[in-house]
Every structure is written in structure tokens, then in C-alpha cells.
Amino acid sequence: MKRLLVIVFSIVFINTYAQNTIKGTVLDNTTQAAIPFATIYLPELETGTTTNDKGEFSLDLKKGVFKVVVSYIGFQSQSITVTVPSEETLTILLSESAMEMEEVIISTPFHKLQSENVMKVEQKKLKELKASGAVTLAEGITSIAGVESISTGNSIGKPVIRGLSSNRVLVYTQGVRLENQQYGDEHGLGINDAGIESVEVIKGPASLLYGSDALGGVLYLNPERFAQENESSADASVNYFTNTKGYSTNAGYKSSSNGFKFLFRGSLTEHSDYDTKNYRVTNTRYREQDFKAGLGYQNSHFKTEFRYNLNNSKLGLPEEIGVQSTAKTPLLPYQNIDNHIFSSKSTLFFEDSSLDVTLGYIYNNRKEFEEHHDHDDHDDHDHDHDHDHDHDDHDEDDDHDDHDEHEILEAALNMKLKTFSYDVKYNLPTLGKFETIIGVQGMNQVNTNYGEEVLIPNATTNDFGVLATSHIHFETLDVQLGARYDYRSIAIENNSDNTFNSFNGALGVKTDIFNKVTARLNLATGFRAPNLSELASDGSHHGTNRYEIGNMNLSNEQNFQVDLALEYKNKHIELFANGFYNIVNDYIFLNPNGELINDDPVFLYEQENATLYGGEFGLHFHPHPIHWLHLESSFETVTGQQDNDEYLPLIPANSLTNTFRVEFNSENIKNINAFVKLRSTFAQNNVNAFETTSDAYNLLSVGVGGTFKLFNNDTNVSISATNLLDTTYVHHLSRLKPDGILNMGRNINIGVNYTL
Structure with missing residues (x-):
């Protein structure tokens, strides 16, 4: 037997x-x-x-x-x-x-090419974003139509997708949701671009796939791939930025053999205060250190990988135009942020199905150091309110002496956020025309205060969601549909517990309505449970100079969006038109009540129904006989209003981007590319009652690059210039806009990448 x-x-x-x-x-x-x-x-x-x-x-x-x-x-x-x-x-x-080679979309569950996808997903390689001369990842993603960034100088940027931001946009990295107290105006993306291979953007409610906080869309960051079997490689790069006299370096190595694979990458970035045509913006300097590592194993029926990312950032918080310096050590006030991301992704393959298990743990420690008011002010912090001062740059020893003193100070704000997340999906056997996935997702999050300031209380948040989605292949069309239920509980220390739940669904259709014309129609609901700050904040936010009071009676934000995407493509030209109409019930916003606490105006959290609508339209012309020529143009627009006809705050201005670029190879240099880009931003006059309007402006950028052999190894050199004409302007989504502080002036970026 x-x-x-x-x-x-x-x-x-x-x-x-x-x-x-x-x-x-x-x-x-x-x-x-x-x-x-x-x-x-x-x-x-x-x-x-x-x-x-x-x-x-x-x-x-x-x-x-x-x-x-x-x-x-x-x-x-x-x-x-x-x-x-x-x-x-x-x-x-x-x-x-004539168009670029397609990649597999990772952020949607069925992992298809975009041409096969029912949802419209934008995907960009990181090298494309960096080629435009962007200083940071948050700035780089703004080259994607429909995506903007709320910025505080160069170091802090928050993604905005079709007018929605903060906790309405979910960020994924290493396959897990990024939780780093992103509710705050001065809490940036917190991810370094080193070791990021590509960026995907879902524009619209993605709660079916990701649960709460994906009401406005998803920014999905794909890490670099492991080396192919029995291969290894190493590379190093350095970028220098003339405007900030800053640099960004990174180096990495990866190898794979006998089913095992590993990689690691380290980077260091430092920038001085950024320069405008008239002055440097005091305390926009910052320093960032980043380390990423990965270990994987794979055989015929099982694959697994473990990744880790440590990011430490010291970010100056600009307040006024003061000392003019090219020092790189932040002045008071500044943030010191440690972010640890652990992720594990495993797949077990059966004969005709598979099981995916993704686990994540994120430890975020945010410290903020401030001026002690009972101390005598140092000369370094005597702010000059007149912007027309001497523009001579100088390094000051006092800056470094001050920093040494700061290091012995206790952090005024010291918050630790610990988040454990899980995502389990079962890919059922294909039944005829049906591909189906069922799954559960959840999160446990603990927020703890250790500093003298408590902006939001200690609390524990638990999420749980269950979902099912199918992709159905018919002869002339593809259909994707699904449903989901979510439950969230928030237990606040010394306060009542809050619970929220929501059912959501999505239906999408893709078909060719004419020869070479593809249409995608998606209908989806989404939701967002109020975050801890909106429910229970009670304190002064010094970065925004306001006293915020939470509202324990807030209910879910719930939305319904209609998204129509049309695309025409042949050998020479691609035309696209993406329109959306987004109804958001119980939209949460801040409203001043006219009172002052500690000389700061008091803002209360309130709710009102709102509507956002707009879209992206453009073309890509690549004449078939002239393979090296590309002409690209895109226009993006969004309007947001409450039901009382007041405009929503922080809505991006309309913009038009025109790009002329060439790509070709020569005998000794390959991947030669050059571009000229003109981005025209229109005036923003549709503003909230507590915002000011913004003027129109034009920014010209140029760049050139190519790859050649040096010691028999590929060496890529690129030079790009942003704001080439040194235009003075203020971006509508700049947090420094109320003080009339200008955005960055002309910047030349010189980059070198060497591959072994």
C-alpha cells in the first residue's frame, strides 16, 4: 500500500x-x-x-x-x-x-498590455520622467497628463490626480500601500526615485481594487526588476543641478542564479535653497539618504520576493525669504523623517490557477524641530521681508553651527506610525471567456505621539475588505466588472470609536467602435473614510499657520465617476480624448470660523457635495518614414465645484504641453535623443474663497542625451535645462503661493550613468 x-x-x-x-x-x-x-x-x-x-x-x-x-x-x-x-x-x-513599445500594466489585477486593458492606465518609464530634468519624483510625475503636485519647495510634493489629492489618492510602492501620514500639507511623497523602474497612474476611483483612499486614483510605483536568470549587472549614476548646486547619486548591483536573485541600491541627495531670478528661497534645502534591497526565489511552481526600503530625509520648511545661502544643512524649522518599508510578495502556481499573497509593514517616524521662542534669535533667522535684497550666494559657518545646536533639541512633534497590510488574491481557473479574481485585503495601523505637540491623538485603525472582479472576453469587446465591501474601525485614545463601511462596484467596456478607434467606458463608485486628522485633530499646524479642529461626526466620502476614453492609432499618429465626470458626496474640506487660537485662524472640517469634471486630450505624431521624429501635444483641464457653487480649493490650472523630440542611433552613439518642450499654464481664476487667483505663464525646457561605450561598458550622458528663459512664476498648487514666493528659476541638469 x-x-x-x-x-x-x-x-x-x-x-x-x-x-x-x-x-x-x-x-x-x-x-x-x-x-x-x-x-x-x-x-x-x-x-x-x-x-x-x-x-x-x-x-x-x-x-x-x-x-x-x-x-x-x-x-x-x-x-x-x-x-x-x-x-x-x-x-x-x-x-x-511608430509608437513606443508597450509594457504590461501591473496596477490592474489581470496584468495586461494597455491595448488590452479595459481601464485607461497611464504608464511612464522613470528614465522618461528624469530625462525632462525633474529634480524629484514628485515633480517628474507632473509630466503625465492629468497629474499635478502640491509642493512646498522642491523637497515636498503630493500627487494630485484630476484635482484630488492627499488621502484621496493612494500611493503603492513595492506592491504595498504607502502609509506615511500623508494627510498633512507638508507631508510629501516620501519615496526616492532610485530603484523605481516605472510609474503607473489610475485616474479615477479605484476603490474596487484598493479600498478606501483610492477614491481619486492610484499612483503605482514599480520597483526595478531582478536580473534575468544567470545574469548580473551593476550601475552607478550622478546628477548635478545648477540651480540648487545640488547633486543626486545612486549605485546598485543585482544578480540571479539557480532560482535565487538579489539586488541592492543606495543613493544620496543634497540640495541648497532653490534659486529664482530675484532671490533664493530660504530653507528649501534638504538632504535625503535612501537604501533599497531585494531578495527573491523562484521555481516552476512558486515564486517569492522580499524587499526593504529605508529612507531618511531632513527637509527644511520654508517660511519667509531670509538669509541667502548655498549651505545644504536645513535651518529651523525642519523635518527629520525615517521611513522603513518591508514587503513580501509570493505566488503559488497550481495547474490552472494561482494564489498571490502580499504582506507589508511600514514604520514611519516623523519629527519636526522648531525655534524655541524663549531663546534669543540668531542672526541667521532674522528674516528679511524685502525680496529685493543682495543676491550674492555664500556658505555660512553659522548655518552649520546652528544645525549642531538643533540636534540637541527635543523634537516638538514626534509621531510614529506603524502599518501592517495584507492582500490575498486567488486567480480562479479560466472558464471560457471569464478570468476571475477573488480576494481579501486589510490593514492594521497604530499612531503614537512622543513629542510635546499632539496634532492628532493616539489611535488604532483597522481595515478589512473583500472583493471579486472578472474580465470577460467577447468577440468584439471586453468587459470588466466587480464588487467590493469594506469595513474600517478607528479607535481613538480617550475618545469614542468610529466605524465606517461601504459597498462599491465597477463596470467597464472596451471595444473598437470604428477602424483603429478604440473606446473605453468605465463606470465606478469609490469611497473614502475620514482620516484621523479630519476626525480628531486639535492643534496649530505651523507649516500652514492655522489651528485645525476635527469633526467626529464626519461620514464617508462617496463618489460615482463616468470615464470615457477614445483613442485612434495608426502607423503615423495617435489621437486620444479622455473625459470624466466625478460626483463626490459629502466631500470633506476645511473652513475658517473667524476665530483665533494662539494667533492662528481656526479651521473646522466640514462636508458638502461636490462635482469635478474635465479631461485630457492630445496627439502623438510619428511619421512612418521618419522614425526619429516625434511631435507630441496634450491639453489637460479640470473644474471642481461644491453644490453651493463655490469652487474647490487646490484645483490645478489648465495647461497645454507641446514637445518636439528626436531619437536615433549613430555608428558610435546609440539612443541619441533630444527634445524641446513648451508647457503653457493658463490663468486659474476659478478659486476657492480663501485662495488667490494665479497668472498664466510659459516654461521652456530642452535636453539632449545619448549612450556610448567607455571601457567597453555603456555610458549614458544627458543634459537638460528646465525653465530655460528663467521665467518668474508662481504655481497655483505651491504652498508658498500665499506669500508670493516664486517657483524655481532656470535649472540645468547634467547626468551620467555607467553600467557594468
Whole structure:
């Protein structure tokens, strides 16, 4: 009997996990010529290969059904489904395309190419964002149509998606939700761009996929991939910024063999106060240190990875124009923030289904140091209210002496936020035209105060959600639908407990309504439970100079959005028009009551129904015979109003971006690229009663770059200039706008990347 069981088990094991070889050839659809070095990638397994010089490839896979994505520069990416084992030799035909090579979308559950996706998702490679000369990741994402940033100088930026921000936009990194007290105006993104491969943006309610706080959309940051099997690589880069006399460096190494893989990357960034045409903006200086590491293992039926990110930032908090200095050590007041992100992602593959388990733990420690009013003021902090002072830059020893004194001060604000999150999804076997996923998600979060100031009380938050979603493939259209239930409890120390719950659903359709015209219509509801600050804050926020009082009677924000996306694409041109209409019931906002506490105006949290509408429209012209030429244009607009006809605050101004760029290769230099970009921002006159209007302005940017061999290794050099004409302007979403403080002037970025 025992012998029989061993035989039966062996047969099952061999049939389930034995390796099977699939073979194929990749050909040009027009000429039938072989395409060498095309990429063959399996997104579920995160592995792949390339074709040989005859366009041939082979892969060893276990028994099952897999999605295979085939791509090559200058051709439209192709996605096919392969059933293993198979005796058939695959023939994959790629059609020429003037547009960029498509990537698999990770932020949506079925991991499809964007051309197959029912939801419209914007994806950008990080190198594309950095090529524009952006100083930070928060600034870089603003080049994506429909995305803006609320900024405090250069170091602090909060993503804004179609007019919604803070806790209405959820940020994911390393596959887990980022929790770093993002409710505050001066709490930035908190992620360094080193080790980030690409950015995906879901514009619109994504509560079906992510729960509360995804009411306005999702910013999904994809970490760099591990090395391919039996490969290793190392790289180092440095960027210098003339405006801030700052630099950003990073270096990394990754390797993979025998199923195991690892990587690590470290970076250091320092900037002085940024310069305008008239003055430097005092205390916008900052220093950031970042370390990322990853360890993974994979075999035919199981894959797992563990990643860790440590980020330490010392960020100056600008208040007025004062001392003119190029020192890099922040003055008082400043923040000292430690952010630890631990994530674990595992997938267990069965014969025709799979189980994904993602766990995350984030430890955020935020400290703020302030001037002690009973101390004599130092000369360094005698602020000059006249902006027309001497513009000579100088390093002052006093800045560094002051910093040494700051280090022995107790933090006025010392908050620790500990968040554990889990996400478990089961990918059911495909039934005919149906792909279905069911899952549970949740979070436990503890907020604790250790400083003398308590802006929000100690509290524990628990989330739990259950979801189901299906993608249905018909002959002429694709349908995606789903439903979800969420429950949140917030236990506040020395106060009553609050509970919130919500049902949400989504329905989307993608189809070709005309030849080469694709339409996507998505209807979705979303919700956001009030955050701890809105419920229970009671204190002065020195950065915003207001005293905020929470409201324990707040209810869920609930929204319904209609999103229509039209896209026309041929070999030469791509046209797109994305329109949305977003109804938000019980929108939470701050309103002054006319009183003062400690000389600060008192603001109360209130609710009112609101509506946002607008969209993004544009074109990408790439004439087929002239492969090196690209002309791109995009226009974005959003309007937000409460039901009482008052405009919502912090709504971005309309803008138009026109870009001319070229890409080509020469005998000695490859990936040569150059661009000229003009971004025209229109006046913003539709403002909240407590905002001021903003003037129109134009910003001109240029850049050039290329890759050449140095000691037989690739070396990429790029030079870009932003605000080339040194235009003086104030961005409508700058937190320094009420004081009339200008945004950054001309900046030249010189970057070098060396790969081993």
C-alpha cells in the first residue's frame, strides 16, 4: 500500500511540476523576416528570454496556462496565451508601429498590455520622467497628463490626480500601500526615485481594487526588476543641478542564479535653497539618504520576493525669504523623517490557477524641530521681508553651527506610525471567456505621539475588505466588472470609536467602435473614510499657520465617476480624448470660523457635495518614414465645484504641453535623443474663497542625451535645462503661493550613468 501511494504521488508530482519546453519563432508580419533579440516575457512568472539571430526562442515551463508578451522596438507588442505542454511550434507575428513599445500594466489585477486593458492606465518609464530634468519624483510625475503636485519647495510634493489629492489618492510602492501620514500639507511623497523602474497612474476611483483612499486614483510605483536568470549587472549614476548646486547619486548591483536573485541600491541627495531670478528661497534645502534591497526565489511552481526600503530625509520648511545661502544643512524649522518599508510578495502556481499573497509593514517616524521662542534669535533667522535684497550666494559657518545646536533639541512633534497590510488574491481557473479574481485585503495601523505637540491623538485603525472582479472576453469587446465591501474601525485614545463601511462596484467596456478607434467606458463608485486628522485633530499646524479642529461626526466620502476614453492609432499618429465626470458626496474640506487660537485662524472640517469634471486630450505624431521624429501635444483641464457653487480649493490650472523630440542611433552613439518642450499654464481664476487667483505663464525646457561605450561598458550622458528663459512664476498648487514666493528659476541638469 505504501509503495502504491509513492507511485501515485510521484505521477501527480511529475505531471504537475515537470518542465515542458515550448518553442517559437518571431517574425515581421509584413516581410516575414525573422526578428532577432525580441523580448519574450511571462508577467506572472516574471521571467523570460530573447530570440536568437534567427528569431527563435525556447522556454522550459511547468504544466499550466501562461500569458506570454512579445515585444521589440519599432513593433507593436503582442500578448498571447500558451497552454503547456504543447507540441506546437509557435509563430508570432509582430506589426510595425511608430509608437513606443508597450509594457504590461501591473496596477490592474489581470496584468495586461494597455491595448488590452479595459481601464485607461497611464504608464511612464522613470528614465522618461528624469530625462525632462525633474529634480524629484514628485515633480517628474507632473509630466503625465492629468497629474499635478502640491509642493512646498522642491523637497515636498503630493500627487494630485484630476484635482484630488492627499488621502484621496493612494500611493503603492513595492506592491504595498504607502502609509506615511500623508494627510498633512507638508507631508510629501516620501519615496526616492532610485530603484523605481516605472510609474503607473489610475485616474479615477479605484476603490474596487484598493479600498478606501483610492477614491481619486492610484499612483503605482514599480520597483526595478531582478536580473534575468544567470545574469548580473551593476550601475552607478550622478546628477548635478545648477540651480540648487545640488547633486543626486545612486549605485546598485543585482544578480540571479539557480532560482535565487538579489539586488541592492543606495543613493544620496543634497540640495541648497532653490534659486529664482530675484532671490533664493530660504530653507528649501534638504538632504535625503535612501537604501533599497531585494531578495527573491523562484521555481516552476512558486515564486517569492522580499524587499526593504529605508529612507531618511531632513527637509527644511520654508517660511519667509531670509538669509541667502548655498549651505545644504536645513535651518529651523525642519523635518527629520525615517521611513522603513518591508514587503513580501509570493505566488503559488497550481495547474490552472494561482494564489498571490502580499504582506507589508511600514514604520514611519516623523519629527519636526522648531525655534524655541524663549531663546534669543540668531542672526541667521532674522528674516528679511524685502525680496529685493543682495543676491550674492555664500556658505555660512553659522548655518552649520546652528544645525549642531538643533540636534540637541527635543523634537516638538514626534509621531510614529506603524502599518501592517495584507492582500490575498486567488486567480480562479479560466472558464471560457471569464478570468476571475477573488480576494481579501486589510490593514492594521497604530499612531503614537512622543513629542510635546499632539496634532492628532493616539489611535488604532483597522481595515478589512473583500472583493471579486472578472474580465470577460467577447468577440468584439471586453468587459470588466466587480464588487467590493469594506469595513474600517478607528479607535481613538480617550475618545469614542468610529466605524465606517461601504459597498462599491465597477463596470467597464472596451471595444473598437470604428477602424483603429478604440473606446473605453468605465463606470465606478469609490469611497473614502475620514482620516484621523479630519476626525480628531486639535492643534496649530505651523507649516500652514492655522489651528485645525476635527469633526467626529464626519461620514464617508462617496463618489460615482463616468470615464470615457477614445483613442485612434495608426502607423503615423495617435489621437486620444479622455473625459470624466466625478460626483463626490459629502466631500470633506476645511473652513475658517473667524476665530483665533494662539494667533492662528481656526479651521473646522466640514462636508458638502461636490462635482469635478474635465479631461485630457492630445496627439502623438510619428511619421512612418521618419522614425526619429516625434511631435507630441496634450491639453489637460479640470473644474471642481461644491453644490453651493463655490469652487474647490487646490484645483490645478489648465495647461497645454507641446514637445518636439528626436531619437536615433549613430555608428558610435546609440539612443541619441533630444527634445524641446513648451508647457503653457493658463490663468486659474476659478478659486476657492480663501485662495488667490494665479497668472498664466510659459516654461521652456530642452535636453539632449545619448549612450556610448567607455571601457567597453555603456555610458549614458544627458543634459537638460528646465525653465530655460528663467521665467518668474508662481504655481497655483505651491504652498508658498500665499506669500508670493516664486517657483524655481532656470535649472540645468547634467547626468551620467555607467553600467557594468
